[in-house]
Amino acid sequence: MATLAILEFPDPRLRKQAAPVTQFDTALGTLIDNMFETMYAAQGIGLAATQVDVHKRLLVIDVSENKDSPQVFINPSFEVIEEELSEYDEGCLSVPGFYETVSRPRKIKVKAMDRDGQPFELIAEGILSTCIQHEIDHLDGKLFVDYLSNLKRQRIRSKLEKEQRKSA
Numbered sequence: 001m002a003t004l005a006i007l008e009f010p011d012p013r014l015r016k017q018a019a020p021v022t023q024f025d026t027a028l029g030t031l032i033d034n035m036f037e038t039m040y041a042a043q044g045i046g047l048a049a050t051q052v053d054v055h056k057r058l059l060v061i062d063v064s065e066n067k068d069s070p071q072v073f074i075n076p077s078f079e080v081i082e083e084e085l086s087e088y089d090e091g092c093l094s095v096p097g098f099y100e101t102v103s104r105p106r107k108i109k110v111k112a113m114d115r116d117g118q119p120f121e122l123i124a125e126g127i128l129s130t131c132i133q134h135e136i137d138h139l140d141g142k143l144f145v146d147y148l149s150n151l152k153r154q155r156i157r158s159k160l161e162k163e164q165r166k167s168a
Ligand code: GNR
Pocket: 043, 044, 045, 046, 047, 048, 051, 088, 089, 090, 091, 092, 093, 094, 130, 131, 134, 135, 138
């Protein structure tokens, strides 16, 4: 297995629209394994393929306390089943060091496929709901900073650009 490099805001590749997965082959399995390894190494609770510069519709999540409940969602979609919003202090491995409150629908029904291409559905609420919505946004080229004011987003952008110049 291997860890993959995570793209950071404002990298324009984070704005790409991901394409549906059509082949459930060993290459897909390897990508999923490497995404889990990357997510766990970075201490994230989720990772979308877009963040590792693979523009396919898949994401991995583990919101468990003991980091022993990996979940993979391929070609995911969701319906809002409770319009009520819940607020979370969101962070993102592609926006390192910044946490801001974002409101999203509280309860959703998610449809996706597993690593073998088998469809499944689940109802998500709490941090799982937030995380799935955050990850699906990545697949559509969207970041949590897009929900903030232009001023806040600009400040985050400037600080990250400065750090990226230092480490480049
Ligand atoms: O690790 C992560 N934590 C997190 C916290 C609140 C809301 C969403 C997230 S997802 C994030 C990992 C990440 O960037 N996934 O795309």
